[in-house]
Amino acid sequence: MNINKHVAFEQGKLNCILAKKTRNMKSFYTLFAVFYLLSFSAQVKTKNTFDPNNAREGESVEYCHQHKKMASLMLDAAYQYQHMIDSLEEIQLSKKPIQKATVYKIPVVFHVLHNNGVENISDEQILNALDILNRDYRLLNQDANNVHAEFQGMPADIEIEFLLATKAPNGQCFKGITRTLSTLSYDGSDGGNQVDAIVAGNDVYNGNWPGNKYLNIFICGDIGGAAGYTSKPSGWSATQMTNGIWVLHDYVGSIGTSSVGTSRTLTHEVGHWLNLDHTWGPNNNPGNATSCSTDDNVQDTPNCIGVQACLMNSNTCSSDNAYWGFNIRDNVENYMDYSYCSKMFTQGQKTRMRTALQSNNTGRANVVSQANLSAVGAGAVPYLCKADFSSTRTTICAGDTLQFTDESYNLVNGWNWAFTGGTPATSTVQDPIVTYNTPGVYNVSLTATDGATSDSEVKNNFIRVLPAPANLPFWEGFETYASLNNLVNWEVINQENNNAFTIENTTGYSGNQCAKLVNFGQAASNVDELISSPIDLSVVPANGTVTLSFRYSYRKKLAADYEYLKVFITGNCGENWVQRKTLGGSQLSSVAVASAWKPATQADWATVHMTNITSNYFEQNFRVKFRFEGEGGNNFYLDDINLYNGSPSNTLVLGVKEDQNLSNISLFPNPVQNELSITYTANSASELTATIVDMAGKQVQAHCIKSNSGQNIIMMDIKELSAGKYTLLLFGSNGRTSLPFIKH
Numbered sequence: 133m134n135i136n137k138h139v140a141f142e143q144g145k146l147n148c149i150l151a152k153k154t155r156n157m158k159s160f161y162t163l164f165a166v167f168y169l170l171s172f173s174a175q176v177k178t179k180n181t182f183d184p185n186n187a188r189e190g191e192s193v194e195y196c197h198q199h200k201k202m203a204s205l206m207l208d209a210a211y212q213y214q215h216m217i218d219s220l221e222e223i224q225l226s227k228k229p230i231q232k233a234t235v236y237k238i239p240v241v242f243h244v245l246h247n248n249g250v251e252n253i254s255d256e257q258i259l260n261a262l263d264i265l266n267r268d269y270r271l272l273n274q275d276a277n278n279v280h281a282e283f284q285g286m287p288a289d290i291e292i293e294f295l296l297a298t299k300a301p302n303g304q305c306f307k308g309i310t311r312t313l314s315t316l317s318y319d320g321s322d323g324g325n326q327v328d329a330i331v332a333g334n335d336v337y338n339g340n341w342p343g344n345k346y347l348n349i350f351i352c353g354d355i356g357g358a359a360g361y362t363s364k365p366s367g368w369s370a371t372q373m374t375n376g377i378w379v380l381h382d383y384v385g386s387i388g389t390s391s392v393g394t395s396r397t398l399t400h401e402v403g404h405w406l407n408l409d410h411t412w413g414p415n416n417n418p419g420n421a422t423s424c425s426t427d428d429n430v431q432d433t434p435n436c437i438g439v440q441a442c443l444m445n446s447n448t449c450s451s452d453n454a455y456w457g458f459n460i461r462d463n464v465e466n467y468m469d470y471s472y473c474s475k476m477f478t479q480g481q482k483t484r485m486r487t488a489l490q491s492n493n494t495g496r497a498n499v500v501s502q503a504n505l506s507a508v509g510a511g512a513v514p515y516l517c518k519a520d521f522s523s524t525r526t527t528i529c530a531g532d533t534l535q536f537t538d539e540s541y542n543l544v545n546g547w548n549w550a551f552t553g554g555t556p557a558t559s560t561v562q563d564p565i566v567t568y569n570t571p572g573v574y575n576v577s578l579t580a581t582d583g584a585t586s587d588s589e590v591k592n593n594f595i596r597v598l599p600a601p602a603n604l605p606f607w608e609g610f611e612t613y614a615s616l617n618n619l620v621n622w623e624v625i626n627q628e629n630n631n632a633f634t635i636e637n638t639t640g641y642s643g644n645q646c647a648k649l650v651n652f653g654q655a656a657s658n659v660d661e662l663i664s665s666p667i668d669l670s671v672v673p674a675n676g677t678v679t680l681s682f683r684y685s686y687r688k689k690l691a692a693d694y695e696y697l698k699v700f701i702t703g704n705c706g707e708n709w710v711q712r713k714t715l716g717g718s719q720l721s722s723v724a725v726a727s728a729w730k731p732a733t734q735a736d737w738a739t740v741h742m743t744n745i746t747s748n749y750f751e752q753n754f755r756v757k758f759r760f761e762g763e764g765g766n767n768f769y770l771d772d773i774n775l776y777n778g779s780p781s782n783t784l785v786l787g788v789k790e791d792q793n794l795s796n797i798s799l800f801p802n803p804v805q806n807e808l809s810i811t812y813t814a815n816s817a818s819e820l821t822a823t824i825v826d827m828a829g830k831q832v833q834a835h836c837i838k839s840n841s842g843q844n845i846i847m848m849d850i851k852e853l854s855a856g857k858y859t860l861l862l863f864g865s866n867g868r869t870s871l872p873f874i875k876h
Contacts, residue, residue: 241308245317246314269294295511362378430480515585538563568595572596596623608772651768652727672747684738699756703750712744803873810846819838819839820864833853
């Protein structure tokens, strides 16, 4: 049988059926109007649990939540009413001839919602996903030539293309991609909340991106347990930004965090966005035998129950035999199935999708209108409208090399870079590599051109080169910081741009100051970090041991609070981090205090000893990172960060006996006000120099000492020194000993 002729014949019968349905809908319209007046809006939020029956074989996420989302929407009476109106329009549009040889163009915006993790995928991966969409919808995929024999000649060119929008709703030029930093990237329990975060915090335009002007695609780390989902066309949400598609970052494109096997998720979800159901019908239950009684409203897709793998011989329903005239296989290779070998749409699916693009009610017709394409800059001749750039990191150690990446848009063919403090100091290549050898904070500038237009971007204080590594033992008591908001030797990360780590100058464990995070009164889902400058562990032998100790004070606000303190370490200045300690919930504190917490005595502090710093991290540029993940609980305090050789000590380890002639070295009191005492035992009579240096390395006192064999004591008058942190250096014939102390 000639399948194409048969499809044409059946299409005529379908038109008659649709006409009859239209007449019957008039009475339904009246009944539904009465139902709507008697109904009320309902929103139901359910906890997501993994359903393996809705997942592709071997995957741990459900492939699509399309019909689950639709079922939730149908609980809202207002949506039901609008759905009925949309159905009436769909029936009317289906009777009109589809414009032939018209290629519809859809403007797309990719919104990346990330928390500075792998989900912050590259522009290259996003553009790869766009290329795949255009390939699949224009039948440019080579695998379409290899469909099963029963479907040869059926794969259809949908004649729909996807273009990056280049104008935001306010007319601002951009590259078709926005990025938003938020912990909600990994909280997909409410997609609306994720969109709200994008609206409020993206880097291009903070406002609504209307769904009747853009196809908005939201790329996240979690979207409620699915790989992707969207909603079918509806006038109920036509202008809303939520009239878009949610997708996991590792199901976008075929490169980066994704793969070829997960690269057609957007092809599938755009099909839903253009009014297609799954091939087995309007549900999320592939493999359910009852699906033979449902339909996807497309004549030339054989009835099936759906598959979760590439089962080419699947033939699950006989209810379509009369239509086809023979027992036809399932169209497993259809994009709207769950198989790993999807490669085609049918002519019937093409008709249904192109019909959806004629709908004024749902806003789809406006999306593809020429007026809208011009307004959003889709398909316009590219030109340079903004110079921009990024780098692999912005905080580095002396001697590190950075890769800078040109991110100017949307057309650029010339570059002039300037790197203060870098080598080279200038460059004309697109993506230069630069080395920084001197500690400091440096500006970077780029002037880009398209040959006719130029634009410059200057990022002040963009690169921070950390000071030379500190020696062991390392101790930070935060006593020397005069400015509460300037922890000079620490990197402060405040992702939400609210309360960050600062200096608390009225309390501490060993002195009067400590680091503090005002967490009380903040909204939930905050992440704050405090990261050290480099510390030299390269002097520790491979078979040695290193202990990291610190003290913290914290109370919950409510008994149910569950907040985290996490400790990370790196051996390469922060290029890679590994988590080595987690304290959460009642482990962090089992006590709840309803008011803002502040420690009053040393008993309010806990001491932590970490002995899992292995020899892999005995490097010159070792760093430690403290991350507090808050959920609206109480304040957090950190003090006495102490890194030293050997096993854990409950007292601060402040000196290394580097002079082998000296032993039993002790410095007291510490902190000290007027007189500093140092006791030691000398193996033999010798001379040494006792020097005090401040935090900047400036010598403030120096004394020549003649040591006798046996026990010695040095008493130093320091009452004239300013309050702060100092180091006592004992220089002898056999080496040097350093002992930090605090002057009150």
